[in-house]
Amino acid sequence: MRSLFTLQRSAQISLCALTVLVLAGCGESQAPIAAPQAAQPIVQGQQLRFPSGHPQLALLVTQAAQPARDIPIELPSRLVWNEERTQRIYPAFAGRVTAISADVGQPVKVGTPLARLASPDFGQAQADTARAQVDARLMQQAVQRQRELFGAGIIARKDLEQSEADAARAQAEVARAQARTALYGGAGQVNQQLALSSGIQGVVVERNLNPGQELRPDQSGPGVPPLFVLSDPGSLWVQIDAREIDTGLLRTGAPFELEVAAYPGVVFTGKVLAASDFIDPGTRTIKVRGLVNNSDRRLKAEMLATARIRQSFPKGVVVPATAVTLRGTRHAVFVQTQPGVFEPRDITLAYEGPKEVVISQGLQAGEQVVAENALLLARQFHVAQEDSMGRASDAANKAGNKKADAP
Structure with missing residues (x-):
């Protein structure tokens, strides 16, 4: 009996060993065969x-x-208002906005009222004009009396000449005061009403004031938005950033083509107006100013564009x-x-x-x-x-x- 058990046990061990060998052989047969490595390029001479x-x-x-x-040279550019046809209005006197007569997109002519301010400072200027006029009339009356007394031999000539000089100074003060109030639309009366009006013909393209807003004359200069921006959008300036090697192509009067993303395939034409004589240290570019016609009003200020010029290489x-x-x-x-x-x-x-x-x-x-x-x-x-x-x-x-x- 023991011999039979020993034989069965030996048969089981042999079967397990054979199974392991078969599985190992199958694993070896299924392992991927490495592909031959491609030959590498070699250097022969140069x-x-x-x-x-x-x-x-x-x-x-x-x-x-x-x-x-001919190579088309593309340069980044930006459309801005034509500054020769643009007016920015800032407050000349302190005051409060009482009325607004114009809004963005409204066409204006020279003298068109835009807004009105109640300004005590402007009222003081009006009062100075009225006072100067009164003083001038009084001086003219004094001169007339001095002439009569001089004709009667009562006063000396130097007194008459002094009176005439005082009258001339008073008249000059009247002219100065009147010119100041007339510059800002002042009337002949003292009403403290300062009118903001257009000085050019164009369109209101920007408005930065509200009813009742308090204004001061120091609210002007770089970084401070103007109360109104008026411009004629029939033509726009193009600010072109040119590289140093392109400066010879962008002479005054040179033509260029302009493309904007809003109108794919449409080419606008312009000409160079001026180029700066220095290189921007931040961008290492030269600022070039061009002019493009915009009579159809399709182009808008602050659009990004691409200016294209052509250079010939023989x-x-x-x-x-x-x-x-x-x-x-x-x-x-x-x-x-x-x-x-x-x-x-x-x-x-x-x-x-x-x-x-x-x-x-x-x-x-x-x-x-x-x-x-x-x-x-x-x-x-x-x-x-x-x-x-x-x-x-x-x-x-x-x-x-x-x-x-x-x-």
Whole structure:
């Protein structure tokens, strides 16, 4: 009986061992077989050669260099009011707003009332005018009496001349006081009513006051909004931020094209009015002012726009800006000399734009340059160079060791 039990136990152990071996064999058969590693590109002289069918070749998109032509240069710009046709109104006297006669969008002419203020300070100016007029009349009467007395021989000539001088000063004070009150629309009476009126013909484009608001003459200057902004929107200024290399194109009177996002495909035309003589230290750009016609009132102030000018290049070739890389301090492109073979080429730029560049030296029209993933290719070229130098150094070390071991 014991022998039978021993035989059964041995059979179970053998069956378990066989099962483990079968499972292990199945696991080994299902394990993935590592794919062979693709051959790496190598450097031969100044060329980087890829083996045929290398997967990285699909990423290196090439494009033929084109002969130089007129290049559109795009510059950021902003539309603002034409300051030659714009008036900003600030309070000249302290007072309280009693009436508002104009609102945004209302057309106005010269002298159109905009608002009215109750101003004790303006009333004081009116009173000064009335007082000066009274003093002038009194002086004229005194002069008349002095002339009669001088004719009778009662007073000396110097007394008459002194009286005439006092009358002339009084008349000058009347003229000054009247001019001051007339400048702000003052009437002949003292009513403390200050009228704010338009000084130009245009449209109310901004209003920053409310009924009953208290105003002071010190509420003016940079950072303080005016009470009213009047402008003629029939033309607008364009503030263009130009780079240093573009200043020669933006001379006074030079034409340019303007595009805004609100009207895709619509091109507006303008001309350059003036350019600043200094570079903005914050943006490193030169401020250029242009003028664009807006008779149809489609353009609005503070719109962001793109100003486009065209520059002619009689020589050189044009390639995408993405094709240009840096080799140290030199600009370079990668030229495909034959399928799978690339070489770096130092170049000289005549113009560098955000989308296209003009190359004056180092490249010929028709040559294929890497237009996409040029930085990836530059990195691969550097790695291949290091590998080539490492293999050359190892070979030199081995040759030196063999020579040293030789008897």
